[in-house]
Amino acid sequence: MSRALAALLAGATFGLGLAVSGMADPRKVLGFLDVAGDWDPSLLLVMAGAVGVYALGWRRLARRPRPWLEAEFRLPAARSIDARLLGGAALFGIGWGLAGYCPGPALAGVGLGNADLRWLLPALLLGGWLAGRVPAR
Template sequence: MKSWLAYLAGLLFGAGLAWSGMADPHKVLGFLDVAGAWDPSLLLVMVGAVLVYAIGQRLVTRHARPWLDERFHLPANRRIDVRLLAGAALFGIGWGLGGYCPGPALAGVGLGNADLVWLLPALLLGWWLAGRVRRG
C-alpha cells in the first residue's frame, strides 16, 4: 500500500511539473536570467509549493504518528555546516548549468525528452558518490 501511495504521489508531482512547464529547462534558465529576459513563473511555483508544504506539514504533524508508518521521519540535524553548504552549492551549480534538478529531470524523461539520457547516469553517480562521502 505504501509503495502505491508513493508511486501516486510521484505521479502527481511529475504531472504538476509537466503541467506548470517546470520540466522545461528553458523555464528554469529564464528564471535564473535576472539580468536578461527574466521569467518569474518559477518563483510563483516555488511560493505555491512552500505554502502547500507549510500548511500540510502543520496539519500532518499534529497527529501522533503518520497513517502508514510507526513514526515521523524528520531530520535530526539542524546545523548549517560545510557539507550542507557544499551540497547546496553543487546542486545550485548543476541546476544553473543544466536547467534541471532531479524531479523535473525525471518528469522530462517521462515526457520523452531524449536529451536527458546524459543526466540520469550523472544523477545516479552523484547519489552514489554522496553515499560514499557520507560513510566517510
C-alpha cells in the same frame, strides 16, 4: 493503501505538477535563473504555491500522532549548517544552473520523452552514488 502504491501516486502527482507548471522545461527554469538577462519570474508563483501547500499540509500533519503509513515521524536530527551541507547545496545549484534541471523535473522530463536527459540522468545517478560515499562526521 500500501506504501508502494502511496509512493507511486505521490510521485505521479508530483511529476504531473512539474510538467503542468513548466518545471520540466529547462528553458523555463533557465529563464527564471537568468536574473541579469531575459528573466522569467513565473516560476515564483509555482514556488509560492508549493510553499503554501506544504505549510498548510505540515500544520495539519504535525498534529497527528503518527504518519498514515509509518509507525512514527522520522525528522532530520541535524540542525547545524556545516561545510558538507553548503558544499552539497553549491554543487546542486551549479548542476541545476548548467543543466536547467533538478532531479525531480529531470525524472518528469524522462516521462515526457526528453531525449537530452540521456546525458543528465547518468550524471545524476553517479552524483547520488558518490554522495552516499562521502563520510558523515
